Amino acid sequence: MKILVFVSSRCPHCPNAEKVAEKIAPEYYNYGLSFKKVRMKTSEGKELASKYNIMAMPTILFLDEEDNEIQRINGAPSEDSLRNKIEKSLGLKKSFFSRIFG
């Protein structure tokens, strides 16, 4: 799984989003997670924003191995919230229903 963090210079919550992602993502590298910061002013940023319909800053995009979107977070999440979403997407955390019904 891949995490892209879209950031821009004008955005108030981008520094927080960057900091949180930079801190939390490496904890899951052993589970096949990779992380990349995408600056909106670059041509790659513009291309990816257009491809995934990114219209808010910051956006954290979760992609599968074929680059399909799994989910997105708009705004800067707390460390706990990002950890929780990564673990769910990687299948490390079972949902309430699967814990009960298997």
Added chain:
Amino acid sequence: MEEYDLMIVGSGPAGLTAAVYAARYKIKTLVIGEQIGGLAAEANEICNFPSYKKISGVELTQKMREQVEDLGIEIKNSLVDSIEKFDSLFLVKTTSEEFKAKKIILTTGTEKRKLGLENENKLLGRGISYCATCDAAFFRNKVVGVVGGSNAALTAALLLSKFANEVYIIYRKDRFFRAEPMWIEEIEKNKKIKPIFNTNIIELRGEDKLEAVKLDNRKELRLDGLFVEIGSVSNSKLSNKLGIELEEGYIKVDKKQKTRIKGVFAAGDITNSPLRQIIVACSQGAVAANSAYEEIRNEAN
């Protein structure tokens, strides 16, 4: 479990100022908040904070954050789930950690009010936005709308007019009576901005992204983006659990920023303040830190 003299819950201007004062009192302090800088960070231009003629919310709150960190106070980026009182100490829980604290200052502020329409969450970040400062640049040469009639709505429209071709302000009243005259004048002078009065949005249309809104005058307005600025609601979940007295949803405090619960203080937009501004939040944060320090000192002697 780590024990602190003071835990400041919330990391906007009130919480960060309280932390500056706490550092000077040399009490062991932790600031814990989900959005460092709070809603103030989203302000495009701040023109009424003494010492700066004009400064962006990001820059001002970043300076506050740096000052707190330079003073050696830790700022933790987490959401507090609960605060419980046990004898003379408070137990503060996040999803993954627990802390003890002698005193608490609540500065959890407010969050943007939503329209409450179907599709709103689905289209969030796909045309719907609550932060013009963050997202205005995505709407270069597009058509956008702003809902609301406050200072925040008008300043959002003015910022958007620098990027978009057309900006509609959709407001339920017949004129802008809540906004400051200075902003109203700016709106009237701006040829790209078109107010639509006495009108509400009743439907958001679009699948992968916002395409149009339906108005209660039965007309449809084609929009690429819609910025919601219809006020805010207090983040009072923690105060409810602690049994703190509220006044119309906001924490009731005395002139020392004390709440009804001994050891719990509150400052900033979460309180029943008559004026919700950054400068007021900062001054309340200072008073709250001082009051907490006085209690800690008196209890130690």
